[in-house]
Amino acid sequence: ADMTPKILRGRLLSFSTAPKGPDDTDAYSYIEDGALLLRGGKIAACGEFADVAATADEGTAIIDHRPHLILPGFIDTHIHFPQAQVIASWADQLLDWLNDYTFPAEMKFADKAHGERIAKAFYDALVAHGTTTASAYCSSHPASVDAYFEEAERRGMLMLGGKTMMDRNAPADLCDTAQSAYDDSKALLKKWNGRGRAHYVVTPRFAITSTPGQLEAAGTLLREYPDCHLQTHINENHNEIAYTLELYPEAADYLGVYEGFGLLGRKTLLGHCIHMNDRELGVMRETGSVAVFCPTSNLFLGSGLFNKAGLEQAGVRTAIATDVGGGTNYSMLRTLDEGYKVLQLQRQRLHPLACFHWITLGNAEALSLQDRIGTLEPGTDADLVVLDARATQTMALRMETAESLSEELFVLQTLGDDRAVVETYAAGKALKS
Numbered sequence: 508a509d510m511t512p513k514i515l516r517g518r519l520l521s522f523s524t525a526p527k528g529p530d531d532t533d534a535y536s537y538i539e540d541g542a543l544l545l546r547g548g549k550i551a552a553c554g555e556f557a558d559v560a561a562t563a564d565e566g567t568a569i570i571d572h573r574p575h576l577i578l579p580g581f582i583d584t585h586i587h588f589p590q591a592q593v594i595a596s597w598a599d600q601l602l603d604w605l606n607d608y609t610f611p612a613e614m615k616f617a618d619k620a621h622g623e624r625i626a627k628a629f630y631d632a633l634v635a636h637g638t639t640t641a642s643a644y645c646s647s648h649p650a651s652v653d654a655y656f657e658e659a660e661r662r663g664m665l666m667l668g669g670k671t672m673m674d675r676n677a678p679a680d681l682c683d684t685a686q687s688a689y690d691d692s693k694a695l696l697k698k699w700n701g702r703g704r705a706h707y708v709v710t711p712r713f714a715i716t717s718t719p720g721q722l723e724a725a726g727t728l729l730r731e732y733p734d735c736h737l738q739t740h741i742n743e744n745h746n747e748i749a750y751t752l753e754l755y756p757e758a759a760d761y762l763g764v765y766e767g768f769g770l771l772g773r774k775t776l777l778g779h780c781i782h783m784n785d786r787e788l789g790v791m792r793e794t795g796s797v798a799v800f801c802p803t804s805n806l807f808l809g810s811g812l813f814n815k816a817g818l819e820q821a822g823v824r825t826a827i828a829t830d831v832g833g834g835t836n837y838s839m840l841r842t843l844d845e846g847y848k849v850l851q852l853q854r855q856r857l858h859p860l861a862c863f864h865w866i867t868l869g870n871a872e873a874l875s876l877q878d879r880i881g882t883l884e885p886g887t888d889a890d891l892v893v894l895d896a897r898a899t900q901t902m903a904l905r906m907e908t909a910e911s912l913s914e915e916l917f918v919l920q921t922l923g924d925d926r927a928v929v930e931t932y933a934a935g936k937a938l939k940s
């Protein structure tokens with residue numbers, strides 16, 4: 508953390524709850540001439556510039572980000588660190604894409620030096636795109652987890668992640684065993700969970716690549732370390748679902764597989780959740796498990812349309828994520844744009860205020876980390892993004908006629924990408940400049 512106190516001046520936007528509609532001004536705080544006092548990696552004060560400046564010590568450095576917006580840093584709830592060289596690979600749908608591109612790329616992470624090189628590039632990409640926290644799948648090699656968390660530690664970033672557990676239906680060099688996955692995950696968990704800002708996530712890839720014995724081991728780990736997260740994939744693709752039900756004929760449905768091994772709960776992140784039946788929706792709600800929407804991936808792999816309204820009407824918690832490299836962009840702004848279109852196709856309306864809540868506080872709540880990240884509340888970690896809605900000529904021209912904050916946010920999500928990210932702060936430290 509950067510220990511020197513400083514003041515950031517700019518237009519502050521932070522949410523306190525999910526906006527119910529375009530006019531729900533109670534859901535957020537917007538301060539036109541606002542400021543944040545950062546101290547010891549945390550937000551020490553947040554308010555009108557004049558008030559914050561008056562409370563700060565004489566001579567505190569002021570970084571003037573006007574006329575830009577300052578928001579909590581973006582949170583990506585599902586991404587694959589070893590797929591940085593898989594993004595943009597021309598393949599058929601999920602299972603072919605995994606076999607033809609993804610597994611070969613992940614095999615290279617047996618080499619620690621490769622993991623270290625990709626980790627640097629991976630974090631450079633997150634920072635460039637304004638993402639301050641992500642939950643990542645590492646490869647099945649423990650060394651990839653070390654490379655992943657070591658680089659996060661260097662940058663002071665709050666990151667979640669874990670070793671991918673996979674013991675069948677993949678190349679031998681990528682497979683562990685039920686026992687080695689348990690032992691390696693446990694050792695990594697003990698080493699990293701709670702060290703600095705690191706959070707370990709128990710990470711069985713999905714039912715197709717885990718034997719029942721391995722899913723059992725994942726459940727045992729979760730019972731031993733109930734504060735840990737679990738992440739996996741579910742109901743993404745029709746062939747995937749059919750194969751899963753062949754491998755687990757006794758399960759009621761796909762979710763029933765994970766349910767049977769005790770893998771569900773409020774810290775369980777389930778990627779995709781596209782093709783869900785009513786029983787599965789009920790179990791998701793009862794267990795508080797989170798459905799993670801990955802729009803650029805779902806469109807790229809032709810997987811299907813995430814039914815946000817259906818999930819939320821059923822009482823299921825939701826999050827949004829890039830899913831790079833099945834996903835095609837590191838940007839949570841690009842992700843919102845594509846997510847908006849997926850919902851448009853289903854006649855579901857998503858307002859830009861709800862969008863920016865989703866990639867900040869909404870995703871923080873999905874990760875049960877809302878006390879640390881996702882808002883500008885004093886006492887929370889100083890993870891921030893500074894956004895310029897006039898970053899490109901196309902954006903600047905459109906902004907000439909924008910008359911409200913909501914319109915500005917919609918320009919950012921529809922036209923913005925890394926060019927709109929002026930600065931990214933993690934634990935009070937500027938990481939771009």
Ligand code: GUN
Nearest residue numbers: 587712713740804830833
């Ligand atoms: N299902 C199992 N593994 C993967 C993966 O790496 N990406 C996606 N999108 N789905 C998966």
Ligand code: ZN
Nearest residue numbers: 585740778830
């Ligand atoms: Zn994924």
